[in-house]
Amino acid sequence: MAVTQKLACRVERIVSHGGRVYTVVLRPERPSPVFRPGQFLHLALDPYDATGFWPESRVFSIASSPWERDRLCITYSVVGRFTTRMEAELTEGCEIWVKMPYGDFVVKSSTDVVLLAGGTGMTAFTAFLDGSAPAASQSICLAYGARMRSLLIYRDLVRRCTRKLPRLDVSYFIEERSGNVGNDDHGDGREAAPEASQREREQIGRVSVAALWPRIPRPKDADYYISGPPAMLRSVSQDLRDRGIASEAIHIDAWE
Template structure:
């Protein structure tokens, strides 16, 4: 099957392979395609098909409403061309993807358990591949119908990227009856090979911002928040700035990340760890905070939450609660950094 030409309303265009999606092909071409989750859940990548034919990889995607369907709107992250196309889509040059995402072959080198249901999977790539702290990638897992989005927990080692031996690490939470995580947790062994597509995501570390940072993590949202913390430590910015790291869960068994943070220079001084659980058990020996992560994070930030840069990731209800609380507290939108996952 050949590549197809995708023409935008303004006359610009790009090439899309017969197995690629409109969103990802446009990003690879250097265009600022609108997107967030890359999985059919957020709807950011909606577009209108003006001419041509596409295959819809996710016909029942929750991001499309009945009104969207009546108007012929589709999702760029789930649309694979079957002919040349003309499309109407909002492309903004100021948000072009950096680094440009690519499809890369990777080999699983090892795993380790982080909590009772989160495991780290470490992949070595066969080509140099930089990414920014806080970004995510799509894993094409053998036997699973669609790629799944997972965030990196490490940072790109500049020396390793230069010689092509870089690794991408993912801390992934097992979803009960989830096809992708069942395949990873039950069948993935060192030596397994798959394709990783990335990097993606706009919730990456802004190293040039001088404000203190608050990271708020829940579940496997721990992964990108650790990457943010590691990126801060590696940049040397923690000599002048402080990072507060809030990890929320229902019970103590859901809390992880302290061991990895303790390995960073500045832990206990400019890096502090604040675990919080929302469902303490009777007679529990838990000595940390009790409450929801967004409430604990605001309390740790003090009286001026708008003086901080905020990064957060986790289950959708937690992410929405953090965003709402921060907006109500007067934190400007441009200081909130998160990607929506569904």
């Protein structure tokens, strides 16, 4: 297990996705400690003094890949006082502090898995998907939901993974209708490869176990990973229990 480290980081880039959702790219002062996909970091806006206490911080899933140790990436939405400070105070070139890695929300590679992501909760799965091997026998079902189509901000990464992973099946859930909804329009003027487009679909509404259930090859043998807003965590986990999924097969990213 990696030893937790405290790192000063320079904010290299801030991307605004609209809807008060942002991606922040950090350049650590030295290579980050080794971490596993699904782990998280603590981010502090105030300076850290090694002779004193760790300042106020908030936790964020590490969206970048573990082998990119000279770069860290997080995505956040403005939902409270701390993220409101982030929106107001973070600028490209400024310094912040992180401590990492933490958490055991790590997707198994030995069983079929179902990933259920709402909004920025998708960041808990990006490194896992990006690092999955095409030859793996593992079946992966992904449900990825957002308020609007433009906030499916990791869709390009998911599309790349769908092309390389023949056993990845993807369902997008969009709460607010805006523009066309379908399987072949990916919002960037390109069409997916035919075999990939058959494993991607969109529908209006929130992430739904009922809608995903027929897509899961062996639902009683899979492990389920849920990351998203608290209301989604509660409703999805309860739905799975109602369908007879054992508690030990339901994994919840519940640090928010």
